[in-house]
Amino acid sequence: MKDGASVYVAGHRGLVGSAICRALADRGIRSLVTRTSVELDLREQAAVERFFAEQRPEYVFLAAARVGGIYANDTYPADFIRDNLQIQTNVIDAAWRHGARKLCFLGSSCIYPRMAPQPIPEDSLLTGPLEKTNEWYAIAKIAGIKMCQAYSKQHGFNAISLMPTNLYGPGDNFDPLGSHVIPGLIGKFHAAKTAGDDAVTVWGTGTPRREFLYVDDLADAACHLMETYDSPEIVNVGVGEDVTIAELADLVRHVVGFEGRLEYDRSKPDGTPRKLLDVSRLKSLGWRPRVGLEDGLRRTYDWYVRHVADAAA
Numbered sequence: 001m002k003d004g005a006s007v008y009v010a011g012h013r014g015l016v017g018s019a020i021c022r023a024l025a026d027r028g029i030r031s032l033v034t035r036t037s038v039e040l041d042l043r044e045q046a047a048v049e050r051f052f053a054e055q056r057p058e059y060v061f062l063a064a065a066r067v068g069g070i071y072a073n074d075t076y077p078a079d080f081i082r083d084n085l086q087i088q089t090n091v092i093d094a095a096w097r098h099g100a101r102k103l104c105f106l107g108s109s110c111i112y113p114r115m116a117p118q119p120i121p122e123d124s125l126l127t128g129p130l131e132k133t134n135e136w137y138a139i140a141k142i143a144g145i146k147m148c149q150a151y152s153k154q155h156g157f158n159a160i161s162l163m164p165t166n167l168y169g170p171g172d173n174f175d176p177l178g179s180h181v182i183p184g185l186i187g188k189f190h191a192a193k194t195a196g197d198d199a200v201t202v203w204g205t206g207t208p209r210r211e212f213l214y215v216d217d218l219a220d221a222a223c224h225l226m227e228t229y230d231s232p233e234i235v236n237v238g239v240g241e242d243v244t245i246a247e248l249a250d251l252v253r254h255v256v257g258f259e260g261r262l263e264y265d266r267s268k269p270d271g272t273p274r275k276l277l278d279v280s281r282l283k284s285l286g287w288r289p290r291v292g293l294e295d296g297l298r299r300t301y302d303w304y305v306r307h308v309a310d311a312a313a
């Protein structure tokens with residue numbers, strides 16, 4: 001990807017897509033093509049076809065997806081499977097047919113079996129049953145990986161697939177119900193601090209373990225692999241360490257500066273017990289994360305205060 005190459009970032013307003021745009025700008029790439037979802041609904045095959053026929057981007061980052069936390073996944077399974085299958089099928093097929101040189105598909109660590117060995121190696125894919133709370137999203141993402149591999153095998157299309165662990169950072173969705181755990185907790189702790197509440201409710205038992213990657217690190221890894229990696233074999237993108245939800249909640253409380261209690265709502269699902277990625281393939285490809293969890297939480301909280309909390313005040 002040299003400056004002057006045309007690069008399309010699908011989903012450029014989302015958590016991942018906006019971080020990829022920042023990373024590309026840092027690399028001096030100025031010829032970015034983007035469309036909002038109002039300008040181009042990626043679920044509409046004819047519209048996607050027209051867009052690719054006109055623009056013919058050389059490099060495509062497929063960061064557009066319907067995403068959400070454990071509650072949203074469990075509540076809107078039809079939307080999650082339909083939107084993701086439509087978006088990725090339309091974009092991957094049109095990119096190949098209109099001559100893109102390379103595509104980077106973004107999957108998720110939830111594609112792996114619920115009881116996969118930990119840390120999870122890439123070859124655990126399709127070796128066991130999925131976690132029920134997000135299997136619809138996971139099935140769509142598995143189909144996306146297989147589509148990239150099929151287009152590579154049949155057509156020689158250079159489509160790579162990255163499997164990021166749980167992501168967080170500026171631009172996340174902080175909606176208390178629909179969000180993932182980090183933005184959910186940041187929003188709850190901030191609201192409780194502002195209101196002077198005594199306690200904040202954390203969902204589940206606090207015992208599940210999760211690995212968290214700051215989204216600008218993921219974007220840097222995606223650019224690195226776009227520049228250096230040409231294989232249909234999937235690559236995990238993570239930090240190689242995890243924490244319990246209780247440890248995470250304590251850290252978020254500390255970063256936000258809330259001094260009250262934590263209460264656990266055991267009627268809410270825990271989801272998969274552990275989801276730590278084996279990142280040895282990524283390390284061997286010469287990439288390492290830079291932003292630690294506490295530092296990333298501080299940056300995310302700062303962003304939240306400036307863009308969400310203060311904006312609403």
Ligand code: GDP
Pocket residue numbers: 068069070071110134166176178179180181182184185188201202203204208210245268269270271272
């Ligand atoms: P998951 O990694 O697919 O399970 O997605 P989430 O990020 O939504 O949830 C991770 C874990 O955090 C689960 O065990 C949740 O029950 C727990 N959790 C605790 N409090 C919250 C919260 O306020 N929001 C969300 N989304 N999860 C929470």
